[in-house]
Amino acid sequence: MEIFGKEILIKTHGCNVLNEPGQRIIPSVNIFVKVTNQCNAHCVFCSNAGYKNASTAFNIPKLMSVIHELKDSNIYVNRINITGGEPSIVSPLVYKILDSIDEEGFNDVHLHLNTNGLLPQSQELMKYERWDSISMSLHHYDLEKLSELYGCAIPQSALSFAGIDLQILNASCNLIKGYIDSPGEAAKMLDFVIDLGIPRIGFVALMKVNDFCHRHFIDLEDIHIDTISHVYFTKSMNRGSDCKCSNYLYNKNLKVLEIYMRNYSNPMYCESSLVYDGENLRQGFNNNNIIC
Ligand code: SF4
Numbered sequence: 001m002e003i004f005g006k007e008i009l010i011k012t013h014g015c016n017v018l019n020e021p022g023q024r025i026i027p028s029v030n031i032f033v034k035v036t037n038q039c040n041a042h043c044v045f046c047s048n049a050g051y052k053n054a055s056t057a058f059n060i061p062k063l064m065s066v067i068h069e070l071k072d073s074n075i076y077v078n079r080i081n082i083t084g085g086e087p088s089i090v091s092p093l094v095y096k097i098l099d100s101i102d103e104e105g106f107n108d109v110h111l112h113l114n115t116n117g118l119l120p121q122s123q124e125l126m127k128y129e130r131w132d133s134i135s136m137s138l139h140h141y142d143l144e145k146l147s148e149l150y151g152c153a154i155p156q157s158a159l160s161f162a163g164i165d166l167q168i169l170n171a172s173c174n175l176i177k178g179y180i181d182s183p184g185e186a187a188k189m190l191d192f193v194i195d196l197g198i199p200r201i202g203f204v205a206l207m208k209v210n211d212f213c214h215r216h217f218i219d220l221e222d223i224h225i226d227t228i229s230h231v232y233f234t235k236s237m238n239r240g241s242d243c244k245c246s247n248y249l250y251n252k253n254l255k256v257l258e259i260y261m262r263n264y265s266n267p268m269y270c271e272s273s274l275v276y277d278g279e280n281l282r283q284g285f286n287n288n289n290i291i292c
Helices: 060-072 087-103 120-126 143-150 156-160 183-196 211-215
Strands: 011-013 024-034 076-083 110-115 133-137 169-175 200-205 231-233 246-252 255-261 274-276 281-283
Touching (some): 024 060, 076 087, 087 110, 110 120, 183 246
Parallel strands (some): 024 274, 169 200
């Protein structure tokens, strides 16, 4: 399909459809809106280095015209992901973008926030009521280890999530040698997250972007999630032919936690995402492929 006279990749088959993997779905895209490359944390495994800072001259009307063009081309905007860097570094810009989306009549679009989630500035942004879902980083159950990983002090108060709707939260835990790196450590992480009241957690392998990531890489298979007590594989969440998501449930003390393990078998699969950096719209996460 085309937008602005250029062919784009779109998602046409579902991977998460109950009992029917690979079922045809309405042609759709996810738009990643990269509002900044700055962050208030200093993680050594950060894959964000190298992106230009888009926050200084972010063109909101152009983003609106992109959404209009997609809708006019009968391409469903599955969700808009506000991402960074850390979006709360430029919160006023984020609020303006969200307000514009609603003012243009796109109130039905699912709005998702990616955030580091544990610093006061980040938690302020997470309280905004327009979010439909939020992914936050949570790489350990121990506050000291968390501070070590973030490269800054995480306050104890961060774990109370005051004023934040826990039901829309998704914790994302990087597997890192010396931290969460084994079935025993993963089990502790599951207990920690279920006690916090967060309903889902994703385990993610590090992208090998630097020497630290190479040396501390832990494969998803290494935590042997299906050997952990109270973990059940959910056959209802299927594995599609491209995206080999594994989904599990952790059921303990009458509480339930969803677990996902992401492992894309077809690296081109996520190329169907569009990325807008405030200036250019691109196909996928490469620096080339400019659509407009
Ligand atoms: S929180 Fe995310 S963007 Fe910020 S330094 Fe860590 S990995 Fe990078």
